[in-house]
Amino acid sequence: MEFYLPIAEMSINPVGFLVLGIVVGTLSGTFGVGGGFLMTPLLILLGIPPAIAVASEANHIVGSSLSGTIGHLRRRAVDIRMGNVLLTGGVLGSIVGILIFNSLKEAGFVDLLVTIAYFFFLTIIGLLMLYESLDSMGLLGHKKRSRFYHHSWVMGLPLKVRFRRSGLYISLIPPYLVGFVVGILSAIMGVGGGFIMIPAMIYILRMPTSVVVGTSLYQIIFITSIVTILHATTNQTVDFVLALILLVGGAIGAQLGVRLSNKLKGPALRVALSILVLSVGIVMGLELILEPDQSITILAGGH
Amino acid sequence: MILSGQSPPEIFVDGEERDIKIRPNIAGTEVVLLGATPAGQREIIIEVVGPKRNITLQEKRRFLGLWLGLGKINYNNVPSYYNILSSKPLNEISDQETFNKLGLGLENLPLGKAEIINSDLKQRIFDKRLRTEMQNKGQFLENESSIAVRSGPGKVGLFSTEFFLPSNSLQGKYFVRYFTFRDGNFISYTENTIDLKQAGFSRVVWLTANNFPLIYGLLAVILSGLVGWLVSIIFRQLKIS
Numbered sequence: 046m047e048f049y050l051p052i053a054e055m056s057i058n059p060v061g062f063l064v065l066g067i068v069v070g071t072l073s074g075t076f077g078v079g080g081g082f083l084m085t086p087l088l089i090l091l092g093i094p095p096a097i098a099v100a101s102e103a104n105h106i107v108g109s110s111l112s113g114t115i116g117h118l119r120r121r122a123v124d125i126r127m128g129n130v131l132l133t134g135g136v137l138g139s140i141v142g143i144l145i146f147n148s149l150k151e152a153g154f155v156d157l158l159v160t161i162a163y164f165f166f167l168t169i170i171g172l173l174m175l176y177e178s179l180d181s182m183g184l185l186g187h188k189k190r191s192r193f194y195h196h197s198w199v200m201g202l203p204l205k206v207r208f209r210r211s212g213l214y215i216s217l218i219p220p221y222l223v224g225f226v227v228g229i230l231s232a233i234m235g236v237g238g239g240f241i242m243i244p245a246m247i248y249i250l251r252m253p254t255s256v257v258v259g260t261s262l263y264q265i266i267f268i269t270s271i272v273t274i275l276h277a278t279t280n281q282t283v284d285f286v287l288a289l290i291l292l293v294g295g296a297i298g299a300q301l302g303v304r305l306s307n308k309l310k311g312p313a314l315r316v317a318l319s320i321l322v323l324s325v326g327i328v329m330g331l332e333l334i335l336e337p338d339q340s341i342t343i344l345a346g347g348h
Numbered sequence: 349m350i351l352s353g354q355s356p357p358e359i360f361v362d363g364e365e366r367d368i369k370i371r372p373n374i375a376g377t378e379v380v381l382l383g384a385t386p387a388g389q390r391e392i393i394i395e396v397v398g399p400k401r402n403i404t405l406q407e408k409r410r411f412l413g414l415w416l417g418l419g420k421i422n423y424n425n426v427p428s429y430y431n432i433l434s435s436k437p438l439n440e441i442s443d444q445e446t447f448n449k450l451g452l453g454l455e456n457l458p459l460g461k462a463e464i465i466n467s468d469l470k471q472r473i474f475d476k477r478l479r480t481e482m483q484n485k486g487q488f489l490e491n492e493s494s495i496a497v498r499s500g501p502g503k504v505g506l507f508s509t510e511f512f513l514p515s516n517s518l519q520g521k522y523f524v525r526y527f528t529f530r531d532g533n534f535i536s537y538t539e540n541t542i543d544l545k546q547a548g549f550s551r552v553v554w555l556t557a558n559n560f561p562l563i564y565g566l567l568a569v570i571l572s573g574l575v576g577w578l579v580s581i582i583f584r585q586l587k588i589s
Contacts (some may be wrong), residue, residue, distance in 0.1 A: 049546075051553035056514065104568050108576030115580040156406075157416055270569045277565025281557050285568040289575060296579035333414045341477040343485075344406040344417065 052284035053097045059290055065091075066294020067301070070109070072321065074302020075314065081106050081236035084291065086163050086325055094344075095156045097284055099146075099235030100276035103269045104288035106237045109295050110265040117259025124210040124256045128263040130217055131224035131242070135268040138228020143275045146233055150280070156344065160329055162234050167326025170240060174319035182312045211252045211260075220250055224264070232272050237265035240322070358536035359392075359528050360384045366542045368513070376514035379542060381433075383526060385497075387505040391434070391441045391529040392495050393452060396511060396542075398429025399520030400460070405474055405481075407467050419467030421474045425460030428518040430488040433509050435495040442532045450534060452527060454479060454488060486514075519546045 048059040065087060073080030081102050088098035117123050149155045179185050202216035223245045227238035242261045246252045252260070277283045361383035368377060381394060403426045407419030432454060434441060447453045459478060462471050482488040491511065500506040513522075522542040528535045545551070557564045 049550050051550040052557055054518075054554075104572050107569050108572035108574075108579070110576070111573050112576035112580040115577065266573070270573075273569050273572075274562070274565035277557065277568060278561040281561055281564075283557070283565060283568050285571055286553065288568065288572055292572060292575050292579075296576075296583075300583055333416070335415070336410075337408050337415055339477075340408045341405055341419075341421075341474060342408075343478075343481050344404045344420070 048286075048290075050284050050287050052101075052282065053093055053287065055092070057287075061091075062287070062290045063294040066291040067298035069291075070295035070298020071302040071305065072298075072318075073109075073295070074299035075305050075318075080109070080295065081238075082163075082167065082234070082240045083321070083325055085159075085235045086167075086329055088287075089159075090328070093287070095159050096150065096280060096282045097287075099159060099233075100273065100280060100282040101284040101287045102235040102291075103231065103272040103276060104283050104285055105291045105295070106269040107266060107273060108288070108292045109299070110237055110262045110269065112296060113262045113299070114259060114266060117262060120259070121210075122256050122259035123263045124208055124252070124260045125263065126206075127208045127211055127213075127220060127250075127252065127256075128260045130206075130220045131227075131260070132264045132267050134221040134224025135228035135231070135264060136271060138225035138230075139232045139268055139272050139275065140228075141225075142229040142232025143272070143279060145229070147279055158233060159235075160332060162230070164326055164330040164333065166230070166234075166241065167322050168330065170244065171319050171321075171323030171326055173244070174315060174322060178312050178315035178319055182316070208252075211250075211256055213250070213252065215250065223249060228268055231265075231268050232275070235272075237262075237269055239265060358385065359526055359538050361524075361526055361538055361540055365540065368542055368544050369546075376512055376517065378510050378512055380508065380510045381524060382506070382508045384500065385505045385507065385528055387499050387503045389530050390497070390505055390535070391436055392497065392507050393435075393438070393441060393527045393529070394433045394495065394509065395452065395523075395525040395527075396429065396431040396433075397427045397457070397523045397525070399427070399518050399522070399544075400425040401428045401518055402426075403478065405478060407469065407474075419469070420465040421467065421471075422463040422465070423460055423478065424463075425458075426478065426482075427457065427459075428487065429513070429522065430454065430457055430482070431491060431511050432489070433491045433494045433511065435493065435497050435507065437492045441529050442534065446532070446534060450527065450537075454483075454490060457488075513544065517544060519544050519551070 049056050065084070069080040069084045069087070072083065084105070085098050085102045088102065089095050093101075114123065146155060146158075149158050176185070202218045204217040205214055206217055207214050223242065227242050227245070230236065230241060231238045239258075239261050242265075243257055246257045246261065247254060273283055361381075368379065383392075385392065403423045405421040405423070406417035407421065408415045409418045410416075411418060432438075432452075438447070438453065448456060451458075457479075459475050462474060464471065464474070479488060489511075495507050495509040497505055497507045520543070522544055523539060524542060525537070525539045527537055546554075556567075
């Protein structure tokens with residue numbers, strides 16, 4: 046069976062992409078991340094042109110993060126005020142990100158940027174996660190977990206506001222900056238940014254882990270909506286047929302993942318996720334290092 | 349149509365433009381080409397050239413130890429489909445020189461002027477790669493000896509062949525060019541067109557995305573959100589989460 050993607054202008058096997066949605070959805074349900082950082086590179090590896098993969102994945106995350114947020118709202122695990130602050134920074138960041146994306150697209154460097162951004166972030170975050178999870182399992186020989194550094198600079202900043210659900214009284218500036226940076230990355234990498242946002246919330250903003258995932262998902266709905274509309278109006282690269290196929294697969298997978306995560310132990314889970322993140326990063330990196338079979342290839346068009 | 353017993357003009361094909369609709373959820377469509385020539389030693393070559401499209405090539409080069417797609421080559425008028433069909437192997441029908449004069453064959457297919465950004469290579473190198481890539485993707489095809497010629501009633505020779513247009517074929521006009529040869533010499537030429545239309549949904553989506561991008565973007569967001577919301581309702585009903 047073949048299915049035609051109207052914007053990517055190519056025929057795909059919908060079963061394969063549905064399975065991809067389920068697999069990534071399972072992982073994201075298990076690990077509490079959106080899954081965009083895995084989905085976009087996999088779409089590119091499967092032959093979807095990078096510009097379309099980035100824009101359609103943003104469209105996919107709108108639905109998956111909304112679905113996730115509803116679940117977290119029921120459990121009162123969303124700090125809406127914090128979400129709105131992150132969001133304000135994120136909106137500006139995503140506009141800046143689209144501007145960067147488009148100027149590089151004109152210069153013909155967009156695919157390069159996407160690949161390098163993935164390689165860089167996946168490798169660094171994978172390594173940090175691996176270190177942290179091994180450390181918390183006591184495998185690195187540290188007696189005490191050095192997870193929380195003393196962020197005197199965060200505490201010393203002005204414009205302090207109370208975030209009741211997170212139980213924090215901190216300056217608006219750090220969450221605003223975190224939102225801004227993640228917004229840029231969302232636009233360039235076609236991700237919700239959960240895999241960067243969640244560590245930043247825990248380690249920089251020191252939010253309680255119980256509200257981190259819900260709050261991250263809440264603001265991701267808005268950021269990815271804006272990113273989708275910006276890509277649609279400036280590049281015409283959003284393929285919503287692709288997004289919907291992934292969404293249906295992802296929804297099934299997310300539910301499987303939640304069940305799976307209840308059966309697995311926390312630190313072991315994080316080690317598994319970090320290895321996964323690292324390997325995607327390494328695959329992207331190898332593409333940059335290994336000599337290609339053919340130095341001249343079709344980049345866009347020609348199906 | 350052709351009267352029996354009467355010799356037809358040098359080549360006769362249906363001159364009408366044909367409309368073909370293609371649906372996205374099927375593999376594609378088989379197109380049959382029919383025609384008539386005078387009976388006797390006629391060889392036939394048919395070229396099908398699809399609508400033009402943009403294609404970008406990238407040239408990867410080593411830079412600071414990394415393989416980066418630095419060179420960009422933009423083609424604006426590459427046929428999206430090319431198929432050459434013949435009644436015998438091409439080299440048995442005529443020689444390369446004759447084909448070159450007629451502009452016949454994959455080697456002679458014009459690809460248009462390319463805009464070469466950030467590369468020192470000549471366009472013919474990229475043209476060659478583009479032809480090979482398009483052949484690998486099955487969009488440039490050579491089907492020698494795929495035309496069947498039969499003697500019809502009287503002095504008529506009938507020929508027929510068919511080719512396959514996959515469902516992702518670009519919509520627009522497909523030019524069909526018919527050449528007849530006898531004893532290695534070019535005899536006659538005629539052409540007709542096939543108008544391929546993507547049916548229904550895909551076409552509407554593409555047009556909306558390109559003509560009303562803001563509306564399309566908003567709809568894409570709303571649809572995705574709606575499906576996400578539905579999913580959460582369904583799973584709540586099922587008490588799974």
